Amino acid sequence: MADDQPPSRRYKSPSDLSRSPPSSSSSPSPTTRHARITATSTTHSSSSQPQRRRNPPYLPTPAELALLAIYPSLLTFGALFSLLSPETRNAPYDHARQAHVQDYALAPSYFARKDNLFNVVFVKRGWAWVTAAFWVFVLTHPTVKHNGRRLARAAVRWGVVTVWWVFVTQWFFGPAIIDRGFRWSGGKCEVVEEQVFGQGEGGVREVVTAAACRASGGSWRGGHDISGHVFLLVLGSFFLVQEVGWVVARRARRLREERCVVMPDGAVKGAGVVADRGERQEGEAVLTVMDALGLGGRLAAAVVGLCGWMLLMTAIYFHTWFEKVSQTRCLKKVSPVRETCANVTTRQLTGLLVALAGLYVTYILPRWIPAMREIVGLPGI
Numbered sequence: 001m002a003d004d005q006p007p008s009r010r011y012k013s014p015s016d017l018s019r020s021p022p023s024s025s026s027s028p029s030p031t032t033r034h035a036r037i038t039a040t041s042t043t044h045s046s047s048s049q050p051q052r053r054r055n056p057p058y059l060p061t062p063a064e065l066a067l068l069a070i071y072p073s074l075l076t077f078g079a080l081f082s083l084l085s086p087e088t089r090n091a092p093y094d095h096a097r098q099a100h101v102q103d104y105a106l107a108p109s110y111f112a113r114k115d116n117l118f119n120v121v122f123v124k125r126g127w128a129w130v131t132a133a134f135w136v137f138v139l140t141h142p143t144v145k146h147n148g149r150r151l152a153r154a155a156v157r158w159g160v161v162t163v164w165w166v167f168v169t170q171w172f173f174g175p176a177i178i179d180r181g182f183r184w185s186g187g188k189c190e191v192v193e194e195q196v197f198g199q200g201e202g203g204v205r206e207v208v209t210a211a212a213c214r215a216s217g218g219s220w221r222g223g224h225d226i227s228g229h230v231f232l233l234v235l236g237s238f239f240l241v242q243e244v245g246w247v248v249a250r251r252a253r254r255l256r257e258e259r260c261v262v263m264p265d266g267a268v269k270g271a272g273v274v275a276d277r278g279e280r281q282e283g284e285a286v287l288t289v290m291d292a293l294g295l296g297g298r299l300a301a302a303v304v305g306l307c308g309w310m311l312l313m314t315a316i317y318f319h320t321w322f323e324k325v326s327q328t329r330c331l332k333k334v335s336p337v338r339e340t341c342a343n344v345t346t347r348q349l350t351g352l353l354v355a356l357a358g359l360y361v362t363y364i365l366p367r368w369i370p371a372m373r374e375i376v377g378l379p380g381i
């Protein structure tokens with residue numbers, strides 16, 4: 001991968017090019033080392049490599065963007081599929097359960113059932129699977145397990161992403177962010193409202209979490225309910241893609257792009273420059289992607305694949321336009337219905353955005369905040 005070489009050897013700012021003779025030496029000149037390079041400046045190789053543009057450090061690289069684009073594409077494809085597939089369109093919808101009727105004979109697919117094995121065993125225990133895949137990878141992969149610093153920083157990144165998962169879905173100094181968001185946006189626990197909000201001896205009691213609402217036999221209605229499934233599946237899968245992807249890409253030397261980082265002096269350089277000399281891969285044998293993945297990488301790839309599949313199932317069978325209104329009314333955009341259609345589809349969008357926010361903090365912020373990079377590091381570096 002390109003970013004493991006000291007970029008000062010291969011990238012020069014236009015001003016450097018005018019000052020230093022091309023290919024004059026393999027060691028960087030002081031001018032080159034301290035050059036401030038704008039994030040979008042065209043870069044030149046000291047060899048005869050084609051010119052390349054630097055990736056802005058505050059944005060994902062083109063390969064990362066291409067991978068991230070898969071998520072909205074899956075959600076859009078699923079939404080269109082649910083509208084166009086005759087089986088899904090004609091299947092009866094149970095508004096109380098926010099799902100198609102769960103009866104075996106009536107559900108449009110096995111995956112439209114909440115009790116399908118993949119949902120019960122995989123998604124509902126999703127963070128445990130992601131965590132297991134991550135630890136198997138870092139504790140078995142030769143480029144991570146023998147390097148205490150890399151291992152410690154990978155553990156910190158897991159901690160950051162896990163705390164975000166806890167805050168959003170489990171606990172945030174009380175109810176989780178999903179539950180708080182739902183209440184703040186006017187949602188409430190219906191059906192049992194009289195019991196839980198009604199006048200009792202102890203006054204008005206409020207149900208503040210979806211779990212408590214379900215436990216009291218009610219259903220969580222109104223407000224904006226961020227999709228926990230979309231959040232967890234995006235956060236978990238892209239976390240694994242980052243942790244495994246950069247390590248494997250470096251080991252198999254497959255990627256021809258670099259992450260850029262802002263150095264403490266403000267210079268923008270390829271991420272490889274922050275790797276210790278001894279950690280650079282010079283001299284390491286080039287492996288095939290399969291060999292570079294190893295057992296842990298293959299397990300992580302399987303978890304990522306399952307996340308993608310379940311995300312598609314969520315997009316097709318849950319939080320669709322069926323959730324509150326009939327598809328025809330939604331498509332015709334009958335005035336009072338339009339708002340509801342938008343609300344339903346944005347549940348997936350907010351799930352995606354909240355996951356992306358956590359990933360941005362963990363993987364992109366450290367590229368342009370050196371102090372943060374010292375603590376959380378960069379995968380594969």
Ligand SMILES: CCCCCCCCCCCCCCCC(=O)SCCNC(=O)CCNC(=O)[C@H](O)C(C)(C)COP(=O)(O)O
Nearest residue numbers: 123124125126127128129131162163166169210228229232
């Ligand atoms: C002041 C700072 C305090 C910081 C507190 C941090 C606490 C850290 C605790 C660390 C716990 C680590 C646990 C890691 C191991 C596990 O993952 S065990 C948990 C397994 N459980 C799951 O994976 C549950 C996954 N499911 C969900 O998140 C939700 O069910 C859902 C899929 C998001 C959707 O929920 P619905 O009810 O279906 O809407």
Ligand SMILES: Nc1ncnc2c1ncn2[C@@H]1O[C@H](COP(=O)(O)O)[C@@H](OP(=O)(O)O)[C@H]1O
Nearest residue numbers: 111113114119226227228229230310313314318
């Ligand atoms: N791919 C999937 N397979 C099965 N059930 C799914 C699903 N995606 C979402 N659901 C169900 O849809 C409901 C809302 O999900 P979320 O808000 O997490 O996105 C949850 O129901 P329950 O809470 O009744 O289990 C969840 O289990």
